[in-house]
Amino acid sequence: MARVTIQHVAQAAGVSPSTVSNFLNDRQGRMVAATRTRIETAISELGYRPNRAARQLRNGKTQTVGLVVPSVGNPFWGAFAHEVEVAALALGCSVLLCNSERDPERERRYVEELWEDGVRSIILCTSLPSLDHVSNVIAEGLRLVTFDRPAQPNDPESVVSISIDNNVGGQVATAHLLELGHTSIAFVSGSIRSVNRSARYRGYCDAIEAAGLSVADMPQWTGMDAAHFGDVEAAEVGRAAARDLFADPKNAPTAVVAINDMTALGFCRGLRDLGLKVGRDVSVIGFDDIILADLYDPPLTSVRQPITRMAQLAVSEAVERGSNESTDPGSSVLLRPELVVRESTEHVPATPRP
Amino acid sequence: MARVTIQHVAQAAGVSPSTVSNFLNDRQGRMVAATRTRIETAISELGYRPNRAARQLRNGKTQTVGLVVPSVGNPFWGAFAHEVEVAALALGCSVLLCNSERDPERERRYVEELWEDGVRSIILCTSLPSLDHVSNVIAEGLRLVTFDRPAQPNDPESVVSISIDNNVGGQVATAHLLELGHTSIAFVSGSIRSVNRSARYRGYCDAIEAAGLSVADMPQWTGMDAAHFGDVEAAEVGRAAARDLFADPKNAPTAVVAINDMTALGFCRGLRDLGLKVGRDVSVIGFDDIILADLYDPPLTSVRQPITRMAQLAVSEAVERGSNESTDPGSSVLLRPELVVRESTEHVPATPRP
């Protein structure tokens, strides 16, 4: 089965390869209808599919979207990667998968390699405050879509962000706990230098103070200062937080806002280690609403990110803007998160724990 | 920043492009050491990286590994995809991700498209009994590694399988429950036409009968006959199974072997809906040992698949055999699964449930 090339199509249609190429690339301005149909039938009869490598070599671009996530092993990123692939498929693109392990240096290397390999659109899931590490590639024309990281003031103009409003998310989560009567609410998060973390934390602070309470009075957990920890370890962070926060029961929270569901689930596991019951003893709320939130016992209250919609937006920004050369600034999107109340959050216990 | 090509390197090293190409492709048989070093320094000084597209166009191959999983959204496949990417990176390959949604037609299309795009090695995660749908591509020379699907008698010779021994897994899981005193053990699975399911089921049957019991006496659940259901829906399967099996409490099992952890977790969720407690009331065991098994409440007993090792094996089979043109039959691997006992399996309750 030798490859069917554009020459075969040209011959079958009785035109020159150039004309077929013009047809394929929508430069049909000057082309009589009959020619068009002859080419169309020739293509379908021969089952012609353009050779990607040749195309890429010629114009220095791929139809591939790069997807850089912290780790597909994490259920949230796995689910997102899935949605991205589905959305990209619908637009006729493939997805090249890269795990950054939340390492800025790997992020940079991946982005640079993808660029050099002709990938012109990348969906970068990062939560680094600055994009300096990839700014040179952006300057050369990379269409970068950041996900789960709202646009920052210093971002290059061409960068588009698809994200939920983490500040609102933090507020909604915290307000929910406040409404349940909690007044001792801890914020649990691992990674420090993340824009998400700070936005969610700010939302948490805002809600606390709006309720007339003081953040300073809340139980604090400073987090594991490990410079290097992946995404799968998020659960470990939660578990450690539970251990530490309840080391001194007098000063322990009655409710916890976790930075994401994995950390929340780890926290629940930690509570279990201590003989405490989620919901009854301590309310826990997470972020993301991964599939396991609903499966958990008790089902986890969470701030949902609409990943299907977000993946579609990200892919269409990456691909469609990537195709036309317009310097259209593109549109960053800040979606409203949605609170999904389940059973891990309950009214504050009437009697203080023993 | 114009691209550095092999010509630039050649010029800098004072040789012809052909010589540089020879160097790059390890055809250094006849090449004096001085030339070699001149080329080496030229490459590193100029920061030369070969152009993938040109290479691919020239020899019709990519250095990319195709990875076809049912859905990266499923935590097990997400974790596996992660390990594959890590292993591929170590060998200098990228990974092209495809979700088959367990649809044979999509599987076929993806495999064919990857092949036509020059991908010569594919890790296919399927559980279809036959590989007929991709046999034409295999015949043309595709290096196919199947994962989580043991080699079948009718498979083409060149196909390599990396899998655990599912039969043993089924036995180990069931034997564990038998040891705990259970005599009413159900097998819960969704997909019907899967080689995994049948192997695990056979293991289950073997263990039951080895204990002097009869499979016919066990509570049966025929499964949802949906022709089409994805991988993420696995949890739904478990939940439905719980509902159905306990519809008639007199005839309900005291323990359950689930086809995988997602189904097991769904089953646990179903039990919870019914007011039953996992472990105390009903023992549940899953397969895969995904990260959430340990996080769950109660932590889930599971038959672990050593995915890191398996991913390494799969990638090395795919890439290293792919590189040399030997028709070395390659070696299928059947790893021993490992039982991880946690708290979702307990001794059979002394008193029958009300």
Place this chain on the structure above:
DNA sequence: TGAAATCGGTGTAACGATGCACTGACCATA
């Protein structure tokens, strides 16, 4: 009616890497 404009396409030289067939220099043998 003749010059220009338009129409519908075609010829050709790249894009960067590769590998076969070749060459010129040197050495050994007869």
Place this chain on the structure above:
DNA sequence: TATGGTCAGTGCATCGTTACACCGATTTCA
């Protein structure tokens, strides 16, 4: 000194597509 053989490296056509420059035929318009 012919003859042949090895050594170290080179020339060139090629992979499939694309885009620019070009071309002959028809139409337009003053």
